[in-house]
Amino acid sequence: MMAAASEAVAVRPVPAQSTTAMVWRRLRRNRGALAGLGVLTLFTLSALLAPWLAPYDPYASDLLGSLAGPSREHWLGTDELGRDILSRITYGARISMIIGTISVAIGVVLGVPVGLLAGYLGGRFDLLSQRLIDVLLGFPGIILAIVLVTVLGVGLVNVMIAVGIVSVPTYARLVRGQVLSLKNQEFVEAARALGASQGRIVFRHIFPKHTGRADRADHAAGGQRDPLRRRPGVPRPGGAAAHGGVGGDAQHPCWGMACGMPWTRG
Amino acid sequence: MSGYLLKRLLLALPVLLGVSLVVFTMIRLIPGDPAQLMAGQAATVEVIQQIRESLGLDRPVVVQYGIFLGNAVRGNLGRSLFNDAPVTEELAQRFPRTVRLALASMLVASLIGIPAGIVSATRHLSWADSLVMVLALAGVSMPVFWLGLNLILIFAVRLQWLPAIGHETWRHLLLPAITLGTASAALIARMTRSAMLEVLRQDYVRTARAKGVAEPAVIRRHALRNALIPVVTVVGLQLGTLLSGAVLTETVFAWPGVGRLLVDAVLARDYPIIQGTVLLIATTFVLLNVVVDMLYAALDPRIRYE
Numbered sequence: 001m002m003a004a005a006s007e008a009v010a011v012r013p014v015p016a017q018s019t020t021a022m023v024w025r026r027l028r029r030n031r032g033a034l035a036g037l038g039v040l041t042l043f044t045l046s047a048l049l050a051p052w053l054a055p056y057d058p059y060a061s062d063l064l065g066s067l068a069g070p071s072r073e074h075w076l077g078t079d080e081l082g083r084d085i086l087s088r089i090t091y092g093a094r095i096s097m098i099i100g101t102i103s104v105a106i107g108v109v110l111g112v113p114v115g116l117l118a119g120y121l122g123g124r125f126d127l128l129s130q131r132l133i134d135v136l137l138g139f140p141g142i143i144l145a146i147v148l149v150t151v152l153g154v155g156l157v158n159v160m161i162a163v164g165i166v167s168v169p170t171y172a173r174l175v176r177g178q179v180l181s182l183k184n185q186e187f188v189e190a191a192r193a194l195g196a197s198q199g200r201i202v203f204r205h206i207f208p209k210h211t212g213r214a215d216r217a218d219h220a221a222g223g224q225r226d227p228l229r230r231r232p233g234v235p236r237p238g239g240a241a242a243h244g245g246v247g248g249d250a251q252h253p254c255w256g257m258a259c260g261m262p263w264t265r266g
Numbered sequence: 267m268s269g270y271l272l273k274r275l276l277l278a279l280p281v282l283l284g285v286s287l288v289v290f291t292m293i294r295l296i297p298g299d300p301a302q303l304m305a306g307q308a309a310t311v312e313v314i315q316q317i318r319e320s321l322g323l324d325r326p327v328v329v330q331y332g333i334f335l336g337n338a339v340r341g342n343l344g345r346s347l348f349n350d351a352p353v354t355e356e357l358a359q360r361f362p363r364t365v366r367l368a369l370a371s372m373l374v375a376s377l378i379g380i381p382a383g384i385v386s387a388t389r390h391l392s393w394a395d396s397l398v399m400v401l402a403l404a405g406v407s408m409p410v411f412w413l414g415l416n417l418i419l420i421f422a423v424r425l426q427w428l429p430a431i432g433h434e435t436w437r438h439l440l441l442p443a444i445t446l447g448t449a450s451a452a453l454i455a456r457m458t459r460s461a462m463l464e465v466l467r468q469d470y471v472r473t474a475r476a477k478g479v480a481e482p483a484v485i486r487r488h489a490l491r492n493a494l495i496p497v498v499t500v501v502g503l504q505l506g507t508l509l510s511g512a513v514l515t516e517t518v519f520a521w522p523g524v525g526r527l528l529v530d531a532v533l534a535r536d537y538p539i540i541q542g543t544v545l546l547i548a549t550t551f552v553l554l555n556v557v558v559d560m561l562y563a564a565l566d567p568r569i570r571y572e
Contacts, residue, residue, distance in 0.1 A: 032399060123572050127273065131281050134555060137506060138285045138548025142532060143540070147292045170503055173555075177499040177562060181492075184568040 047093040054087035058253045088253035095254040099160055106164025111171025112207075118172070119179025120202045130176070133169045141166040182206050267563070270571040271556070278552045285548040286338070286541065290331050293532075293540050299323075300347050300535040321347060323537075334541065343545070344538035346531075353542035356527065361546060363433055364523035367446065367515075368508035370439050374447030375454055376501060382451070383458025383497075388485060390463060398455060405452025414445040414518035431520035442519040446512055450504045457500050461493035468492075494565050502558035509554075510547040 027033050046053060055075075062082035070077045076085040114133070118126040145162040152158045182188065183206065191205045301317040302309070318324045322333065337344060343353035386398040421441060422430035432438045465471065466489050474488045475481075511525020524543060531539035563569045 032396075126571075127277065130555070131277050134281045134548070134552050135284045135288070137503075137551040137555075138281070138544065139288065140510065140528060140544060140547065142529065143289065143292055143296075143544070146296055146532065150296050173503060174496060174499050177495050177558075180562055180569045181495050181566045184566075 043093050043097055046090050047097050050091045050094060054084075054090040056084035056087040058083060058087040058091040060084075089255065092253040092255045095156065095252060098156065099163065099254070102160040103163035103167065106160065107167035107171050110164070111168040112175050114168075115172040115175025116179055116202050116207060119176040120183050120198070120206060122180075126176070129172075133172050136165070137169045179206055267571065271560075274556050274559075278549070281552055282545060282548055286335070286545055287331065289541060289544045290334065291327065293535070293537055294327055296535070298535045300537065303535055304347065338545070343542035346539050347536045348534055353538050356539065357524070357542055357546055360522055360524050360527055363521065364509060364511055364525070366439060367442055367512065367521060367523060368505060370443035371446035371508055371512075372450065372501060372505050374443050375450035375504070378447070379451040379454025380458050380497065382455040384462060384485065384490065386455065386459040387462030387466060395459075398459070402452040402455045405448045406456075408448065409514075410445055410449060410512075411514045411518050413448060414442065414515055417441045417445055418518070433519075433521050438519075438521075442515050442521055445518070446508060446515050450501075450508075453500060453504070454497060457497050458493065461496050462489060465489045465493045491565055495562060498558055498561050498565065502554050502561075506551045506554045509550045 027037065060083060062078070064082065065074075065078055066080055066082035068074060068078045068082075074084050074086065076089070079085055079088065114129055118129045141162070144166060145159075148158050148162045149155075152161075188201060188205060191201050196205070299314070299318075301314045301321065301323060304317055305314050315324070322330060334344065341354065343357075345352050346356060382398045382402070386395045389395050418430045418441065421428045428440055429438050430441075471484060471488055474484045479488070509524075511523050511528055513525040513529050515521065516523045516526045524546070527539065528543045528547075530536075531543065559571070563571065
């Protein structure tokens with residue numbers, strides 16, 4: 001994947017100026033980000049190539065060989081049903097990567113605009129929208145997860161919705177806090193003086209500045225995005241959480257279940 | 267500002283009303299009948315019906331909610347369906363333990379996380395920065411129960427410095443607080459670092475340095491204070507989450523707090539306990555968010571609320 005990306009850079013007509021080239025150049029300078037890219041590539045490959053990579057069928061159980069330690073046959077040992085753990089981790093990338101990506105997307109799409117507008121507009125919108133956020137925060141994720149699954153049925157989509165909704169307040173509060181302090185800075189005043197509309201100020205001036213913060217600070221490694229993934233008590237996207245026990249089907253391999261962490265990480 | 271504060275506190279009522287209404291309806295949507303669970307598998311329909319009647323579960327949900335609300339405003343949250351203990355008593359016993367654990371954990375987390383983040387940002391791309399970031403990555407990635415069990419193994423079993431379980435003294439508090447604090451410390455360190463890196467590039471920091479302000483004062487007064495807004499947000503959210511209970515840590519260290527209470531109540535369909543606990547958690551979040559918003563204004567005087 002890295003080689004492919006550098007080729008893509010090479011064939012671009014104006015390599016020094018293009019966004020791809022710039023992103024790639026910055027990324028290459030940051031070893032941490034490169035390592036992260038490597039890990040993501042590995043996970044993606046694991047998900048895509050699971051049938052070829054996994055040494056065993058992840059569902060095939062061998063009760064006589066259950067809970068075995070690492071051996072030449074089973075590199076990472078076997079679980080309580082005698083299923084090969086390495087194979088289950090390899091296949092588990094599929095479910096965990098999908099849940100992680102989609103539920104974070106749900107959280108961002110719903111949470112970020114609310115935070116942006118609440119922070120910028122202030123007043124009544126802030127007061128009321130933030131009380132809805134309070135309701136969501138006060139509401140334990142475990143109950144929401146159980147209800148969604150019992151009402152809508154067991155399924156990947158419902159798990160993603162549950163995890164996504166539970167993470168909305170974190171995004172909304174973080175963005176709002178930042179915007180509260182950003183909106184008083186000179187560049188916003190300048191935009192206002194130029195007669196920019198409110199929507200333009202929020203989405204063209206404050207929003208890029210806000211996301212740019214994390215980006216510049218951490219070179220795409222995402223200092224800002226990280227905390228959102230990790231609110232103990234909130235099912236961790238792609239991790240245990242909503243699926244084990246609550247998401248229902250313990251049969252399917254996914255990383256959270258493998259760690260035996262049902263609804264929480266606290 | 268005091269007008270705003272009053273508005274916020276008044277608005278807590280509809281929030282709590284909303285949370286209680288949603289929880290009340292939702293837990294009754296979950297399959298599983300407390301009467302059936304109490305009576306056991308072999309119980310006859312008549313017996314189950316009798317239990318339902320005695321618990322008032324046979325009445326319409328609206329009526330049940332009305333009764334709950336009427337009692338709640340008088341400070342009576344009902345009794346546990348399983349051991350008949352008053353919910354308020356149960357919470358009064360467990361919540362202080364949860365508060366102690368949550369505060370100790372956040373103290374550990376802030377004392378480690380914020381300085382680590384500052385060091386990391388002021389020595390950007392140095393070995394110290396790399397070390398902090400690698401440790402932060404480890405801290406975020408470790409499952410809490412795994413860390414907890416390992417700490418018990420090392421400090422309680424091998425070295426015998428600290429007790430493994432229990433909740434009576436500060437010595438009991440140490441291991442669970444470190445366990446819970448580690449992940450938050452990692453998060454706070456990352457947040458502080460990225461916010462500081464941004465602020466350190468601002469013109470006013472250059473101005474402060476140019477006019478000869480000593481570096482520690484530049485960091486503390488000019489940079490850190492402006493970088494603290496996202497950090498305070500995260501600390502607030504983390505504290506709120508910890509105050510709503512930490513099931514895994516409570517289980518590992520046999521620390522009877524609110525987290526375990528809620529999960530057990532959900533599994534047993536103990537409606538009054540669930541309702542009471544959720545109401546308490548919601549109140550905590552509402553108050554915490556008021557405090558965090560006030561802190562924003564204190565850190566950055568340009569922030570004003572109407």
